[in-house]
Structures are given as C-alpha cells and as structure tokens.
Amino acid sequence: MTEAQPLHEQKTQIDAFLSPARLARLATADPQTLQPHVVPVWYAWDGESLWISSYSNTRKIRELESNARCSILIDINESEISPQAVLFEGRVELVREPRDFLERMFTHIYERYLGPEGVLEPDPQDWIRDPHNLLIKLKPEKTYTW
Numbered sequence: 001m002t003e004a005q006p007l008h009e010q011k012t013q014i015d016a017f018l019s020p021a022r023l024a025r026l027a028t029a030d031p032q033t034l035q036p037h038v039v040p041v042w043y044a045w046d047g048e049s050l051w052i053s054s055y056s057n058t059r060k061i062r063e064l065e066s067n068a069r070c071s072i073l074i075d076i077n078e079s080e081i082s083p084q085a086v087l088f089e090g091r092v093e094l095v096r097e098p099r100d101f102l103e104r105m106f107t108h109i110y111e112r113y114l115g116p117e118g119v120l121e122p123d124p125q126d127w128i129r130d131p132h133n134l135l136i137k138l139k140p141e142k143t144y145t146w
Contacts, residue, residue, distance in 0.1 A: 011047075014086055014145060017074070018045040021112040024074045026052065026136070028059075031066035043072075044109045050088060052136040053106050053127070061094065064136065068092050072138060090141035096134045103128050105135055 027038045039060055044051045050072055054061055064070065068091045075085035095102065106128040111119040118124065127133055 010145065014143070015045070015047055017086060017145075018043075018050075022074050022076065024050070024052070024072050026060060027071040027073070028063040029067060029069075030063055037063060041072075042109050042113050043074075044105065044112060049137050049139045051105055051109065052138075053109055053133055054136055055130070056096075056132045056134055061134070061136075064092055064094060068094075070138065085144075085146050087144040088138055088140035088142070089144075090138055093137045093139075094134055095137050099131075102133070102135055106133060 021042070024041050024043045025038050026041045027036055029036050037059055041052045041054070052072075070090070070092055072088045073085065078084065107119060110124045110127065114121070114124055
C-alpha cells in the first residue's frame with residue numbers, strides 16, 4: 001500500500017473503490033513455460049479477501065492448482081478518483097465446498113454485475129448450480145494502489 005496516508009484511510013479508500021462492479025484482471029502463469037495468462041473476471045470483495053467464480057476446467061484453475069500465486073488488478077481511467085487502481089498479489093485458495101456457501105457467493109458475485117433481475121435468468125442460475133463451478137479466494141499478501 002502507499003504510505004502517504006494512514007493504513008485505515010487506505011483500507012477505507014480501497015473498500016470504496018472495490019465496491020462498484022468493476023472488471024478485474026486475474027494473472028496466472030503456466031507452471032512449465034512460465035507464460036503469463038491474464039483474463040477478465042467478476043469479483044466480490046469482503047474487506048479482506050477477493051472472491052472470483054470459475055469453472056474447474058479453465059486454464060486459470062489448472063494453473064492455480066499447480067502454482068497458487070497470482071496477481072489481480074482492478075483499475076479505472078478517471079483522473080478525479082483516488083485510488084485509480086488496486087493491485088493484489090498472493091496465494092489463492094480454491095474453494096470447492098460446501099455447496100450452499102458456494103451458491104450464495106456465486107449469487108452475490110453475479111448479482112453485482114447482472115443486477116437482481118439478471119441473476120434470475122437461466123444462464124446465471126445454471127452457473128450457480130453447476131458442480132464444476134468453484135471459488136477462487138485471494139487474501140492478498142501485498143496490496144498496491146495508485
């Protein structure tokens with residue numbers, strides 16, 4: 001985190017910045033080639049951890065199963081807002097159960113982006129109940145803002 005202001009003020013600014021449904025970018029690396037892989041993702045922030053839903057057969061999950069380290073960037077291009085970006089780094093946990101918790105978190109994440117009506121549509125309802133859907137949980141080890 002930047003050192004220009006007290007930690008509690010930075011946390012308050014980060015929480016406010018992450019509150020709207022912004023697009024995040026998740027970076028992983030292929031464990032054999034070390035090739036970086038960056039994908040856009042939806043997220044939820046609980047004040048301590050970032051939560052992302054993903055299917056177990058995706059490249060990002062395969063890479064995280066071999067190397068749990070990742071970076072996640074959320075940024076905007078609006079000069080009057082501070083901070084304009086938050087970068088998290090750390091080791092993720094892949095959460096596969098309990099299913100009722102997963103379904104609550106999936107619903108929360110999807111509703112942030114689709115709204116209360118949109119989350120009731122057939123596609124998100126199928127995603128919520130899909131047994132291959134899991135959660136990526138990142139409790140950041142390092143946080144940078146600018």
